[in-house]
Amino acid sequence: MNRTVAFFVTMLTGLLLIYSTLDFPPWGSPNQPGSLHVSPRYIEKTLEETKVPNAVTSVLADYRGYDTMFETSVIFTAGVAVMMLLRRKKDG
Amino acid sequence: MMMDFILAKFNYWVYVVLIMIGFYGMMTKKNLMKKLIGMNIFQWSIILFYISIGSKKNATLPIIMDIHSHAPSAADYINPLPHVLMLTAIVVGVATTGIALTLLVLIYKRYGTIEEDEVIEALKK
Amino acid sequence: MVRDVEDVIIKTIARIMVPIMQVYSLYVYVHGHISPGGGFQGGCIMAASFILLAVAFNLGEAKRRLKEKAIAVFCSLGVFIYAWTGVVPLFFGGNFLDYSKWSHILPGGEVMARYYGMAFIELGVQIAVMAVMVSIFLDLVTAGRHEEVLGKDDDGFYSR
Secondary structure (H helix, E strand, O other): OOHHHHHHHHHHHHHHHHHHHOOOOOOOOOOOHHHOOOHHHHHHHHHHHHOOOEHHHHHHHHHOHHHHHHHHHHHHHHHHHHHHHHOOOOOO | OHHHHHHHHHHHHHHHHHHHHHHHHHHHOOEHHHHHHHHHHHHHHHHHHHHHHOOOOOOEOOEOOOOOOOOOOHHHEOOHHHHHHHHHHHHHHHHHHHHHHHHHHHHHHHHOOOEHHHHHHHHHO | OOOOOOOHHHHHHHHHHHHHHHHHHHHHHHHHHOOOOOHHHHHHHHHHHHHHHHHHOOHHHHHHHOOHHHHHHHHHHHHHHHHHHHHHHHHOOOOOOOHHHHHHOOOOHHHHHHHHHHHHHHHHHHHHHHHHHHHHHHHHHHOOOHHHHHOOOOOHHHHO
């Protein structure tokens, strides 16, 4: 692709993204929408329900275990895919 | 006033700049390896962005410290959810990078180059 | 392409570092419940120790310590442990991955059963991540030709 076109497309994208950040909550705000919905329940209940003080581990392995399981399957699949692509007898 | 505004949004702008670097690299570079590096910069800017929206002022790591006393309050600990999602995203990123490098090795084996235009020339023949 | 690094400093430091890294990775895994850490991080550190062996000595050294078949078994074993930790609660009337039903087997009640369930799946994640990282590294650096690269008459990837 032409470098000038790419430069202007990049600048346009960057300006759009910066424009969209103007609506964001300030950095570190305790009341930003992402921190209000489910995460307070995780933080308050993790010790009571699972005896694990580390909320990241309890969310990763217990509350969202299904996600992590298929994520482990993804890296397993990636390893098998690399094996199958590279370990061939002849260049295919 | 202006300074507060800049300080409140500054880190988002850093990630926008990182996205622009990765995007520009993916579009203009002819070498497929450099395209892959651009893709990784793009990916890491998204990961850093997610980590930064999990932060809260005057809060600490989401590890509940006072085990024996009162119930923890959510305002004292940062949001664990972006950390979890990005922990999985990093490992998936490693997996996709491995697959991409594998494909680059295969392209090099067949065409003897990983320059994009030379590969396209060889494909036309 | 197989080249033995003739550097005493690198070899000695690697020889000291590898066991420390492996013990540290187990520490990161075991302490994942109460401090930053867990299966992914511990698995990556464990894989890094084998990659350090391959970089500081040669590929044969790393493959002698962690055999090809062992890597293949460990890749599957991690996902196997994870999946069966989820399947066992089904036999006791729970949902998939509902670790509190492990209390029928393990002591300590339902809350501690969830604690143990997390330890099991982190173990599975650690094994799978370690094996997959080492496998991807070995495949990429040899371009898939493990045996030929280790042989005498082939100079490896650039021999096209």
